[in-house]
Amino acid sequence: MKPREVLAMCREKEVKAVDLRFTDFLGAWQHFTIPVAKLEEDTFSAGLGFDGSSIRGWQAINESDMLLVPEPTTAFVDPFASIPTLVMICMVQDPITREDYSRDPRNIARKAVNYLKSTGIADTCFIGPEAEFFVFDDVRFDQNAHEGYFHLDSCEAEWNRGRAEGPNLGYKLRHKEGYFPCAPSDQLMDVRNEMMQTMIHCGIDVEAQHHEVATAGQCEIDMRFQELVRMADQMCLYKYIVRNVARRHGKTATFMPKPIFGDNGSGMHTHISLWKEGHPLFAGTGYAGLSEMALHAIGGILRHAPAILAISNPTTNSYKRLVPGYEAPVNLAYSQRNRSASCRIPMYSASPKTKRVEFRCPDPTCNPYLAFSAILLAAIDGIQNKNHPGEPLDRDIYDMPPEELKHVPKAPASLDEACDALERDSGFLLRGDVFTDDVIATWLKWKRQREIDPMRLRPHPYEFCLYFDA
Secondary structure: OOHHHHHHHHHHOOOOEEEEEEEOOOOOEEEEEEEHHHOOOOHHHHOEEEEHHHOOOOOOHHHOEEEEEEOHHHOEEOOOOOOOEEEEEEEEEOOOOOOEOOOOHHHHHHHHHHHHHHHOOOOEEEEEEEEEEEEEOEEEEEEOOOOEEEEEEOOOEHHHOOOOOOOOOOOOEOOOOOOOOOOOOOOOHHHHHHHHHHHHHOOOOEEEEEEOOOOOOEEEEEEOOEEHHHHHHHHHHHHHHHHHHHHHOOOEEEOOOOOOOOOOOOOEEEEEEEEEOOEEOOEOOOHHHEOHHHHHHHHHHHHHHHHHHHHHOOOOOHHHHOOOOOOOOOEOOEEEOOOOOOEEEOOOOOOHHHOOEEEOOOOOOOOHHHHHHHHHHHHHHHHHOOOOOOOOOOOOHHHOOHHHHOOOOEOOOOHHHHHHHHHHOOHHHHHHHOOOHHHHHHHHHHHHHHHHHHHHHOOOHHHHHHHOOO
């Protein structure tokens, strides 16, 4: 879509307002809105000014002026606004040099794709994320000097089997038994259908929706794979739709990886494949129907996985999901079909067009532009250096004896460990000037000072259970 077509769309849809959105450093959508009359054709080149110093991890106060430049190809009508509102995702630029901003996540993703093309390896990277989330009926939490707590509730949670509900109808999902039950046990069918239809209305190609494994409203809606930048755009829209449909039903949605103790957490298994001139490059005659290129890509992802996780699993809560005993992979290995391996090769179809690698570690708290870019750059590095991933592990890794399991590399056990890994191993991200030194340094500084240290300083409620009478 071109600028003139966007203006025509505004007239056709009787748009009254234009919402300009961009993704901040950590991955949250930000926005401001202008009257439709202020959107002109030259707005798409001149841009609109805003204060970059008020955005997390961005500019200093003495260099705060920045520009938002709308991308006409991203236009859609907001399904939640009370008046007809057109939304466009924007690029971020320096108002003096007109250079794309190094810490704009969408710019980083665009540079990753351009770097892929410059290598001659491929011209397209397709990404297919499977983002899980919880829908709760009530959430309360706080942390201050003298108390810290959270309280979650869901009408379908196992812990409400004995609650007086006037009447309690008894259909509650047991822990780890939420995968695919029909209504009335699954009480979110209509909510997910509305989410799915809203996504389709906004241009997202949805493949399926279903309840996930955990009790208390764990869900998943699957999108068909798309080119990397477009999929990162769609991931932001996906979260926006999930949250706002839930709110419309008097519920709330969270993408926290591990909100509930003792049950499965929410991941974002991410499928990647490379194509060139319309032909898939990951299909071949090797293990699991993979090409040598695909095996080398897996080798790169596994080699750099600890550093990737600082970006793809970017919260302290992320590492409460990455623990043994659940489907979340903590062992850095690959396998066909085996969901306990961090890299899995799906075997649903023999078609070369469906051959892909699934990296199972990421979770949906990540900034999708940064996470997808990091995974791609690791795959490129593996291909360029011909990193073979070793022998596959076609067995239940969690049942392996300790003497064998100790030789399998492990994912970082905390965000702190992942950040240390990123600090040691960031060279592959700097290739082609995709990530820059200031991006890596700012990311590490934010995570350590704003998240890791504050968590370390605060008493945990369970510590009182363990130590109050010590």
